Amino acid sequence: MMTSPSPAxxxxxxxxxxxxxxxxxxxxxxxxxxAFRLPGGQVRPGESIEDALRRSVRAQTNVDLAYLDFCAAVELRDHTSPTGPALYELALLFDVTLTGPDAARSSEHELRWLAQSDLHQIELRPAVIAERLRNDALTVERPWWPHRSS
Known part of the structure; x- marks a missing residue:
């Protein structure tokens, strides 16, 4: 019996x-x-996107959001999950300000503040987001980052 790979x-x-x-x-x-990643996480069924971002950032930093504004939508295909099959995710990125950024702490996550010039020194995932951040390619003119097959 032949088995096919699990779909994303x-x-x-x-x-x-x-x-x-x-x-x-x-x-x-x-x-x-x-690898490091941006703060945030999955939107739960029935949860608004804003509520999901507020919940997950609060859980990761112990600080509330003071401000958020939509920045970009990134299509991530075959984005690997550390504990399971490949994922297909629509990642919504927001410009976020914390109420007390100096108070950000976590016992479950390593938090690190980095200058853009230091982003090349760490492993940052997903790669498409890392590349844009490292190359200063976040622009208002390009809010949609479609998946491109190579």
Whole structure:
């Protein structure tokens, strides 16, 4: 009997924050992960995107959001999950300001504030978002980042 690979799960919706403070960007790393990522997470069924972002950033930093504004939508195909099959995710990125950025702390996640010039020194996922952040390619004129097959 031949088995075919499991199809990607999705489309899932994620809400992630570009959290800036003093010319630095906040990145997080889960305890079981090797790569950093933007704060945020999956939108739960029945939950608004804004509520999901507020919930997940609060859980990750112990600080509330003071401000958020839509920035970009990123289509992530075959985005790998550390614990399961490939994911197909629509990641919504928001420009986020925390109420007290200096108070951001977590016992479950490593939090790191990095200048854009230091982003090349760490592993940052997903790669498409890392590339845009490293190349300063976040622009108001290009809010949609479609998946491109190589």
């Amino acid at each position: 799960l999705g489309p899932l919706v994620g809400a992630y924050g570009l959290v800036g403070h003093n010319e630095h960007l906040l990145l997080i790393r889960d305890q079981d992960a090797s």
